[in-house]
Amino acid sequence: MEIRPILASLRRHRIPAALIVLEIALACAVLCNAVFMIGQRMADIHWPNAIDEQGISVITVNGTDPALAASDIPRNLAALRGIAGVTAAAAATSMPLDQNPALTGFTTTPDGKTTVNTSVYFLGSGGEQALGLHLLQGRFFNADEYADSGLKNFQSTSHVLLVTQSDAQRLWPGQGALGKTLYANGESWTVVGVVGDVLAQDPKFSGPGGRYSSVFYPSHPDEMMGDYVLRNAPQDRDRVVREAVQALGRLEPGAVVEGKTYAQMRTDYFADTSSMVWMLVLVCVVMLAVTAFGIVGLTSFWVGQRRRQIGVRRAVGATRGHILQYFQTENFLLSSMGVAVGMVLAFGINLYLMSHYATSRMPWYYLPCGAIALWLIGQLAVLGPALRAAAVPPVVATRSV
Amino acid sequence: MFGYYLDLALHSLTRNKVLGALMVLAIAVGIGACMTTLTVLHVLSGDPLPGKSGKLYYPQIDPQDARGMMPGTLAPEQVTLIDGMNLLRAKRADRQALMAGGAVPIQPGSSSLDPFYVEARYTSADFFAMFDTPFLYGRGWTGADDEAHARDVVITRQLNDKVFDGADSTGRSLRLGGITFRVVGVLDSWRPNPHFYDLTTGSYNYYEQAFLPLQTALELHFAKNGSNDCWGNGTGGVEGNAYPSATCVWLQFWVELDSAAKAAAYRQFLVHYSEEQKALGRFQRAPNVQLRNLMQWLDYNRVVPGDVRLQAWLAFGFLLVCLVNTVGLMLAKFLRRSGELSVRRALGASRRALFAQLLTESGVIGIAGGAGGLLLSLFGLWMVRHRASDYASLAHLDPAMLLVTFALAIGASLLAGILPAWRACHVAPALQLKSH
Numbered sequence: 001m002e003i004r005p006i007l008a009s010l011r012r013h014r015i016p017a018a019l020i021v022l023e024i025a026l027a028c029a030v031l032c033n034a035v036f037m038i039g040q041r042m043a044d045i046h047w048p049n050a051i052d053e054q055g056i057s058v059i060t061v062n063g064t065d066p067a068l069a070a071s072d073i074p075r076n077l078a079a080l081r082g083i084a085g086v087t088a089a090a091a092a093t094s095m096p097l098d099q100n101p102a103l104t105g106f107t108t109t110p111d112g113k114t115t116v117n118t119s120v121y122f123l124g125s126g127g128e129q130a131l132g133l134h135l136l137q138g139r140f141f142n143a144d145e146y147a148d149s150g151l152k153n154f155q156s157t158s159h160v161l162l163v164t165q166s167d168a169q170r171l172w173p174g175q176g177a178l179g180k181t182l183y184a185n186g187e188s189w190t191v192v193g194v195v196g197d198v199l200a201q202d203p204k205f206s207g208p209g210g211r212y213s214s215v216f217y218p219s220h221p222d223e224m225m226g227d228y229v230l231r232n233a234p235q236d237r238d239r240v241v242r243e244a245v246q247a248l249g250r251l252e253p254g255a256v257v258e259g260k261t262y263a264q265m266r267t268d269y270f271a272d273t274s275s276m277v278w279m280l281v282l283v284c285v286v287m288l289a290v291t292a293f294g295i296v297g298l299t300s301f302w303v304g305q306r307r308r309q310i311g312v313r314r315a316v317g318a319t320r321g322h323i324l325q326y327f328q329t330e331n332f333l334l335s336s337m338g339v340a341v342g343m344v345l346a347f348g349i350n351l352y353l354m355s356h357y358a359t360s361r362m363p364w365y366y367l368p369c370g371a372i373a374l375w376l377i378g379q380l381a382v383l384g385p386a387l388r389a390a391a392v393p394p395v396v397a398t399r400s401v
Numbered sequence: 402m403f404g405y406y407l408d409l410a411l412h413s414l415t416r417n418k419v420l421g422a423l424m425v426l427a428i429a430v431g432i433g434a435c436m437t438t439l440t441v442l443h444v445l446s447g448d449p450l451p452g453k454s455g456k457l458y459y460p461q462i463d464p465q466d467a468r469g470m471m472p473g474t475l476a477p478e479q480v481t482l483i484d485g486m487n488l489l490r491a492k493r494a495d496r497q498a499l500m501a502g503g504a505v506p507i508q509p510g511s512s513s514l515d516p517f518y519v520e521a522r523y524t525s526a527d528f529f530a531m532f533d534t535p536f537l538y539g540r541g542w543t544g545a546d547d548e549a550h551a552r553d554v555v556i557t558r559q560l561n562d563k564v565f566d567g568a569d570s571t572g573r574s575l576r577l578g579g580i581t582f583r584v585v586g587v588l589d590s591w592r593p594n595p596h597f598y599d600l601t602t603g604s605y606n607y608y609e610q611a612f613l614p615l616q617t618a619l620e621l622h623f624a625k626n627g628s629n630d631c632w633g634n635g636t637g638g639v640e641g642n643a644y645p646s647a648t649c650v651w652l653q654f655w656v657e658l659d660s661a662a663k664a665a666a667y668r669q670f671l672v673h674y675s676e677e678q679k680a681l682g683r684f685q686r687a688p689n690v691q692l693r694n695l696m697q698w699l700d701y702n703r704v705v706p707g708d709v710r711l712q713a714w715l716a717f718g719f720l721l722v723c724l725v726n727t728v729g730l731m732l733a734k735f736l737r738r739s740g741e742l743s744v745r746r747a748l749g750a751s752r753r754a755l756f757a758q759l760l761t762e763s764g765v766i767g768i769a770g771g772a773g774g775l776l777l778s779l780f781g782l783w784m785v786r787h788r789a790s791d792y793a794s795l796a797h798l799d800p801a802m803l804l805v806t807f808a809l810a811i812g813a814s815l816l817a818g819i820l821p822a823w824r825a826c827h828v829a830p831a832l833q834l835k836s837h
Contacts, residue, residue, distance in 0.1 A: 015824060019729040026725060030718040037711070185632070275788040276708055280715070283434060287719050290427050294726035297423055301733030349718075357707050 006330050016298050020331075021338040024374050027291040028342025031284055032370040033349050036362045038280045045270045045277075047203065047211070049096055050164075050196025052132025054234040056262035057241045058095055058227055059248055063255040066223035072252070073124065073221035079247045080228055085236035086244075090131075091124035091225040093151075095262075096199040096214070097269040098227075101206065102154065106182045106215065108171050118167070118213040119200040122151060124221060128162075130229040131198075133216070136165055138178045138193035141218035149218045156217040161189045166212035168194045182215070189217075237261045288377055295381035299327065303389040310389055311396030320390040327386035328379060335378035339371040346370065402754075403761065410762035414769075417734065421766070424730045428770025428817075431723030432810045433777025438709070438716040440778065440802050441785055444795050445605070445705045449593035453533055454695035458656050458664060460488070462675050463689035465632045466648070476689045477630055478702075479601070479650040482619075483683075489525055493670050494656035495663070496531045500524035501652045502602045502626040503618060505611055508576040509564050519560060519610040520626065522599075523618035529555070529586075531657045532598065537561070539571035539586035547614050554582040555612040561587045578623055582613065594795055595704045597695055599653050601627040604704045605792040619644065627651065668692045706790070720813070727766075727817040735759055735825035743830035755826035763818025764811055771810030778806065 010017045059080070064072060073091050080089040094100055096119070103117040123131070125146040133140075141160065149158030161182065168177035168191075177191045197212040206213070219225070228248070232240045238261065245259040260268075303310070310323055346367060353359040414421040448454050461476040464484055480488070485499040505521045528534070529541035538561075542553040554575060561570055561584075570584045595604040613623075625644065629651035645651045658664045668690060675688035693701055735742075742755055778798065785796040798806075 015820070016729060016732055019725060019732065023722060023725040023729065026718065026722045030715065030722060033718075034715060037715075272708075272788065272790050275790075276712075279712065279784075283715060283719055286430055286434075287722055290430065290723055290726050293423050294427070294729050297420060297726075297730045298733055301737060304737065353711070353714075357711060359711075 003329060003333065006326065006333060010330065010333070013302070016302070017334060020295060020298055020334045021341065023291055023294050024335055024338025024378065025341035025345055027287055028339050028370050028374050029345035029349055030287060031373065032343070032346035032362065032366045033353065034280050034284050035370065036350070036366050037359075038277055038284075039366075040360070041273050041277050041280075044204075044273055047199060048197065049199045049266075050134045051096065051198055051262075052231060053262050053266065055132065055231050055237070056130070057230045057232065057237050057244065057259060058098075058262060058265060059230065059241070059244045059257065059259045060227055061248055061252055061255050061257050062226060064223075064252055069223035069225070070221050073225060076228065076248055076251055077124075079251060080230060080244055083230075083240055083243045083247065085232045085240055086230050087233075088126055088130040088231040090127040090129070090229050091221060092127055092131075092227045092229055093122040093219075093222075093224050094119075094201050095121075095227055095229070095265065096201060097203070097265055099202050099269065101201040103201075103206070103210070104184045104215075106171075106184045108180070108182065110183050110186075110188070112183065115209065116170070116213050117200075117206050117210040118215055119206065119210070120154075120156075121198075121214060121216045122156065122219040122222070122225065123216055124219060124225055127216070127218075127229065128195075130231050132231060133162070133198070134196035136194045136196060137168075137176070138162075138191070140193060145218045147220055150220050151222050151224055154224070155185060155187060156189065156219070158218050159189055160192045160218065162193045162195050162216040163191050164197045164212050164214050165194055166197050167215070170213075237263075288373075291374075292377050292381040295331070295378060296384060299331070299382050299385040300388070303327070303385045306389070307392055307396055310392045311394055311398075314392065314394035315397040323390040323392070324386050327382055327389055331378045331382040331386075332375070335375050338378075339374055342374070343367045343371060402757075406758045406761040407765065409758060410765040413734075413738070413762060414765065420730060420734050424727050424734075424766050425769045425773060427723045427726045427730070428767060428810055428814055429773025429777055431720035432770060432774025432806060432813070433781055434716040435713075435720045435809065436774060436778035436798075436802065436806045437781030437785065438713040439805070440782060440798055441792070441796050442705065442709055442713045443799075443802060444797070445595070445709055445792055447594070448696060449595060449597045450532060450695065456657050456659055457531065457695045458494075458658055458667070458692050459695070459698045460654060460656060460667070460671055461691040461693075462671055463686050464648075464650070464678070464684050465686060467685040476691050477650040479628075479630065480652050480654045481647060481650050482644070482652060483647060484678075485652045485654050488654055488674070491670070491674075494667055495659050496527040496657040497655065498525045498528040498531055499615060499652055499654050500528060500598065501615065501618075502599050502609070503623050504626055505577045505613075505618075505623050507560070507564065507611070508579070510574075510576065514564070520602075520608065521611040521613060521618075521623070522609040523613055523615040523623065523625075525615050527657075528612065531655060532593070534591050535589040537587045537589040538569045539584070541612075542585055542614060547616055550617045550620050551614055552580060552582045552617060553585045553614060555586040555588060556584060557588045557608070557610045558590055560610040577611065577613070578621065580621055588612075594792075595699060597699060597704075598655060599627060600699075600702050600704065601653075603791055604702075606794060607791075625651070664692060664694075706792075724813055724817050727814065728820055731763060731766075731818055732821040732824060735821045736828075739825065739828045742825055743828060746826075746828075746830040752826045756822050759822035759825055760815060760818050763814045763822065766818075767811040767814025768807070770814060771807040774810050775803070775806050 077089050080086060094102055102120045104120050105114045106118050107114050128140045145158060145160055149156060163177055172180055177194050180191050181188050198214045200206040200210050200214060203211040230240055230244060241259040241261055245257050248257045350362040354361060462484060463476040464481055489497055489499045501523050503521045503523050504518050506516050506518050508516045525547050526542050526544045537558055541555055542551055546553055561567060570587060573584050574581045575584055592608050596607045629645040629649045631649040658667055671690040672688045675684055675690060678684040745755060782796045782798060786793050
């Protein structure tokens, strides 16, 4: 296909051509950034979490008598273990993604400094099994450690803790974490085990550094333990939550008892993020539709203007295919120009967002993907008007001259 | 003449329905998206106390120990009880209030209501005068009541309706946590958004229903809400009835300073206070003082979620795409009518008249697009209200934003019409007429 006549004709219609280029460029820039944001948020929603998310239910109890915690918690756990389908149950102070952060800065030396906020979890006996923690190195807590440990002023009185794989690599790069000591607020603890990465209580608040920074302490029953973690088969979870809430409601008549599956907790935590994703998707779809209709409108106008020229071309021997190809090539040239400008613009917008918002650099492959999307949309949009142009009969050339 | 142009514009819109509808739709979706995000931004970034916010300041001092100190570390965002009381009693500002959030059980006396919990604010007396709270009945308590640990309570209209059936309840008694309090005042509807005076309880849509003297609440060990930051051996009584210890910050302290000179003097006072405390051995760090006014404080805390700003930018990009699209369509529409315009020119109409006629037409498209955009933004805001964010329920269109919608729509469409109209009225009439 000869492109010189097309360029010559575009030069005669600079303004409409420039408008199409501009429209495609803007659409490309907005599309790339919006899709990138969608991708980032989807990645957030799917943050992995090394606990048995599908098989955990959490019952939260508030307003119990603190003085009776030592006897009430074992009694409640016994009742919960009696529910059909429950394979493990334990008390805990908090859960990943429960939006109730309890944070401490840990260091590897007594006088060290840190900017990382580590989420602190206290587990009652059997907590590792109830959560489904993945042990990578070392061991879980033993019965003595559970019995002898507690909370004093929200600081652990034990001497041992579990750390996550990310923390082990961050704190002691290239070395084993087992047997090492962690310090915070003048106390110290020995690492006895390394577990798979468990999410923070509020990873959005903790930031990228604290997302997988979590430590686990053993503790005997304590008034601070308001969460009961139940492990069961995924298909049983809704029934287990229902029965567990009823059982605890009977045992703790004055307290507020709320139950949730862990899957629900995760959905709740990311509800805002997923609605943002849907909004972005909606904007992208509508924007592409608007762009396509704009191209249809302008090309139709062109076809209308050039009916006689098309007729003349047809009369001197051009086939329908030639006419179709002419408009498609024209649109391809315009799209290419638009996409070239658009990619630069998209990159610029990304740089601006990086400096003003907590956005990371857009990976390069978003740009060609956006370009291909707009090429396709351009070709689809031009097809209708181009077919109409191809249908112009040669006889038009002889009329009204 | 304008009426005639209007008539022509409507006629031309109906003549080519598809093109007209496309333009109106493009403007409508662009405006709809823009106004939805702008309204949310407008609601969230608004001034909670217009006219007063410039005089309210949030002092920050740094009582932390030297351990773990990193250069340039920011001062804590709250104060300890000791520092709070010291600053409160120093009375160096025109007004000052020390406060903390909490929750109290309300035990209505004879009525058939069961006991229930409400969010409460424990504060010193100046709170009401400083934040210009509107009183329906009665008034706040006094500084003397603070020191006397008076059993006084100010309740909101909502709580008053619930417990006292909306009657003037001043002087009547109300049982809170087993203690009899005297109602001294009833606040009319007062819901500042963001909840600027204590951001730790959530920035939006958090309201207290009972206000009681801080020292009374502390004496009675009422439960607190909000966050604490501790250092050293400090321990936050996370839940339950224990209060955070002396090396924890957990209270908010606000001052009112009527002039910039007073603000400068108060900052100096804070530096002196820090130095004095360091000399006494309580503080270990060099004075690290901040005095931000209300809006600066909100800004510093990034109260408006970043996502909301991002959405607004995105919507503007989207509007721009829609506008360029409209420019293209208008160009097509106007140029297609070159013949008609040439006849008008040939009959003696000036370019200016033609231009006015075409711009009227784009203005009409703008009004139609604005109406469509309004409907779409109402729908968009309805969707926002059904989202899970804490600010969701605040997303409502106010009259000012309604006006902005139409101004933006008409402005945008006129802007979009300028280039096509200019091109169209520069068509050479003789050439056009000859070719037909």
